Amino acid sequence: MPPATGSSPDHQRPEDPAAAIALMGSAPARFRRGLRLGFPIFLGYLPVGIAFGILAGQIGFSVTQTVICSATALAGAGQFIALQFLGDGSGVLGVLIATTVVNLRYVLFASTISTYLRNLRTPTQAALAFSLTDETFAINIADHRQGLATPASMAGVGAVSWLGWVLGTFIGAVGAGRIGNPSLFGVDFAMPAMFTALFIALAQDWRHVVIGVISGALVLGLASLPALGIHLSTSWFLLIASMVGAGIGAAVWREG
């Protein structure tokens, strides 16, 4: 994908010099800045991709199928749930419904980030949409709110994240059975650490902290309802808690 030129009209000119440099650089420079910004995502995706590669092979995916699945779907939890449903003997329709429900939050993310993507050409919007995940969304939103993100930097974040996911999947698919236990290096905590840092980055003021805590409490409350199903539970919790939490924020603070 060619890095888009021109900066988004939504940017306010930032005050500090580092920010000014981030915006003034050429498109390739901004793309490289995006690669660096997204590198922690790369590190986080690698081990999870390896896990996906191993599991997919166990239920009958070839290496080619496994890698193409990750390269085209780029859908972490959605891919794992698909494996689980396939392994349980579900048909195509059941699998697709499950993965859609799990990743329904992408609709929410895309609506949110679209306010920053006005006036971009459709192919650029499509490319940025393709690389939209929990992590790229959060990094790019945090970057936008500092006035630093550009289409090129977002493309860099997306590219390095995609690479981590696909490379990890490939390593897992090819090396299944030959890889030591990656848990020894703390990779189990790579994603939680990323989310924790992003929470701090996105908490602009005390209202955000309150809403974030409320959403977290909602997840815990929902998780304690034993009546809810098993397969879809966590993803539903996340979606419901996010929508309700944000709704509370919008209802309480009408000026912002």
Add this chain to the structure above:
Amino acid sequence: MKASLSSTLIWAVIVGMAALNFAMRFQPIAVVSRVNLPAPIARWLSFVPISVMGALVASEVLLPNQEWSNPLVGPHLYAAIVTALVFRFTRSFLGASLAGMASFVLFQHALRAIGQ
């Protein structure tokens, strides 16, 4: 789980997932970026990112393995506090992630050593 799935079924799932995931990501952008959102909707969307992160942190840190467990006897909460502090003072995602992962391993060993 056995390797008994047909190749056709797997390809159908791969193509379907690619199409659906792209549609969910692109459709809202194609539509919403061309209209002016009503103020209440825009305000609601402005709170979405922090809500999502609050929900994700709660589920990853307080519901490891998808169920509640006392956070004081596991490494997740402690490692999350280290991560938050490192990010707060360095503003580095990479530094905070690595510090979180390293402290997670250390807390795992320490908790095991004291018999939790």
